[in-house]
Amino acid sequence: MTAHTTEAVCNFCGQAMIVEIDLEKLRNMTTTEKSEYTDDYIVRNCSCDKAKAKRKEILHKNFKRFIHSEVCQFLDKFDLDEMSIKTSEGFKGKVKRDTAGNLKIETTINEVV
Numbered sequence: 001m002t003a004h005t006t007e008a009v010c011n012f013c014g015q016a017m018i019v020e021i022d023l024e025k026l027r028n029m030t031t032t033e034k035s036e037y038t039d040d041y042i043v044r045n046c047s048c049d050k051a052k053a054k055r056k057e058i059l060h061k062n063f064k065r066f067i068h069s070e071v072c073q074f075l076d077k078f079d080l081d082e083m084s085i086k087t088s089e090g091f092k093g094k095v096k097r098d099t100a101g102n103l104k105i106e107t108t109i110n111e112v113v
């Protein structure tokens with residue numbers, strides 16, 4: 001991989017970081033996409049608390065989307081009544097069919113890390 005390196009700063013703590021972007025990828029990126037990529041890189045890699053909180057927020061949003069789409073479809077597809085999911089980040093989700101046959105969704109965040 002040939003990579004282009006650029007310096008970017010964390011929006012939360014101001015720490016500068018070197019971000020590597022694959023040259024193949026960079027060639028097809030607009031300026032906006034490039035800045036989104038570096039922002040995303042920093043959020044995923046900075047060790048400050050706000051970046052950590054942002055990471056968790058993004059993961060939780062993706063988790064909820066996953067429960068509401070794939071998990072519900074899976075239950076319908078295989079005619080299941082209940083399913084529980086737990087992730088290593090401490091998110092829990094439960095989908096349960098009520099007596100009327102509707103799916104009820106519960107998600108929780110475990111604050112203990």
Ligand SMILES: [Zn+2]
Nearest residue numbers: 010013046048
């Ligand atoms: Zn930071």
